[in-house]
Amino acid sequence: MSILYNLISKKELKKRIFSETEPRLTLSFYKYFSIENTQEYRDEFYKNFNKYNVLGRIYIATEGINAQISIPKKNYFLLKNFLYNFNLELKNLRINKSLNNEKSFWFLSVKVREKIVQDGIKQDFFNPKNVGTYIKSKTVNSMLSDKKIIFIDMRNSYEYAIGHFENAIEIKSLTFREQLKKLIPLMKYAKNKKIVMYCTGGIRCEKASAWMRFNGFKHIYHIKGGIIGYVHDARKNGLPVLFKGKNFVFDNRMGEKISDEIISFCKQCNQLSDTYVNCKYNSCHLLFIQCEKCSINFKNCCSSNCMEKI
Template sequence: MVTVAAYYRFLPLADPAGLREELREAFVGSDLLGTTLIAPEGVNGTMAGSAETIERLLSLLGERVGLERGEVKFSTAEALPFRRLKFKLKREIITFRGAEVDPARPGKYVEAKEWNALLADPEVLVLDTRNTYESEIGSFAGAVKPQLETFSDFASYVKEQLDPEKHRRVAMFCTGGIRCEKASAYMLQQGFPEVFHLKGGILKYLEEVPVETSRWDGECYIFDERVSVGHEDFGDGE
């Protein structure tokens, strides 16, 4: 059984290239596969390997960028879902074109086990911030799907379809939480009074919430050879 770890952390990195080289030296030639993006604004990755290798990776990232285990989304796979190991330098770890956004000022985090209460609140508009092809195979019951071709379309959707005076309480979610860091920050910048987002995204929800109380409907699209995951890929939710 292979351990899969998905993670991100926004923080100022003075030497992204130095971190990439350290990671390369530590893991090239090991059983670790997957991609980690490294940028001046932080790190974002999904990696797979033996439990021991993943532990070594997370320990290093904990030391270098302060990544906490509670921020990591864990799942399992029968075989390695990636074919290569890549540590890539980027300008941003998540692209949000068309607007300047400060990810250090996101909306209010909602823990996975508290998310169902927001879904049940009729005064809360729940947004699926993922692309259309992702939301088509699974989403939360009652969530609004903006039909985005790319994540960068989210800013236009907000400007054209939403009103801070009318939509005063908004909750959003994405696969692992990273897109909502920028999407929720953008909505706050646009004057929306209360903006919440699911901490750790759908992956953390599937990991922590038991299937019998889950409000998730369908599968969660992921960007590896598994294509999608469900509650069964995370154990019993306990």
Template structure:
């Protein structure tokens, strides 16, 4: 039964008192037994949380009672298990780390493109389509014809732009990301760099996959999500897949028979590059997860492996 409600939300908005918001928000989440992660910064809020319907509705109502967040939107999906193990509310310089806290998406961003207009835009031969996500995410799935900047983290995106893009040559640029937050900030940065016609997928890949029939879709593969589901596809159905926690690459069935594969620790793609210290830390984390699962009556990490 799909009884766990998962919601993702963000908003770029000036929150000068963001530090004061941490404790009451964290306490309410704990009271409602809601788990996940929420980031607070002077530039806004960004979170993904999961819980019961009542718990999630309580948190969203609490956030929206503030005039600054009254129009906060969210994306919702359901699961049959809790995808998070704890609740974290963190204070940050940025709610998504471009490494440029002075960029102001709440003042200037590119043009939002809804899901039902996205196919037409990216089918235009004059449009340069860019995936703003990290390389390991792109490897799992992306839009047909999209450029992979091959970045390890989002704060490398400005370097990619500086080395590969030119406002005088690249007139129309469309960008996308998982839920919309990275590409929204990317458009704000590119407008500051002199690019004039910049578009981004409203509410991100997840909204597109939710709204678009598979036969009409230009999406190829799975979409990585930052929770226990790991990867979803059309209609946000989870895809059974295991990712290596070290290199974030997909574990293939043949990898599990390799002596370099260890559940939750390493895979043949990265085992030779790991120090003994990192391996031991990963083993400790895996042991801790297994103990937590037993205490909560949940499946162990071994039981949750894709077949």
């Protein structure tokens, strides 16, 4: 019987991936659809992903699948073929390629969860498939120039800090669940206005757009493939990329540079910076923005207090 979980220490796996020279792709994909036997689904995914040397995290729930992964470039089409043929719902699944291919993951984790995105929604009759209208880069750019159209950023505040569309509304929060709770009361004045929602790869704004429609909002749009999809589509079609700053990502890279503009500031000296780090003092491990000068002065810590404790 196959061992369907990792047995090697993460420290050793990290060492291996950073010594690896084989080119890799960082990918993400998701799909909302009904899965009955989530454990069986999970085991099949682990077995096949492990075979293709996939690294990253995959969440499986009765509502669907959500994945952020890294794979050797040579295995990309093998993985794609597996996904497209594994289940009819995954046929022609949209797979987002990252904007850069720096080292992102070093171990494989496939987990069964209650939901693929924790949203706090309790209503049994809420339909996550009743989504807003998908739009691509040409329409996005056109709508950005119309001041009557509202753009809402469906990411956490620390993601918004280093990059966003100009004048996009930030729903201040640290989790998607917290954000959805605030969303409807905050936007009730705009029930009949045109609203565009976006997030990193599309999974959060897709569910948020369905939640808005469920709550009576009339004209809801969301960007196909999220920020990543928008940038790829704009570049492919020779259109200006209007996203400013960096796109935050939940892996070792912590960000993908999209424009040359830096719109955020170092927590310690308040100079322009868009580099996220975790405080080196493990008992703190705070995620914060730190410039190169302060990383030297504070020895990669968030404060003098943490620096003294190391």
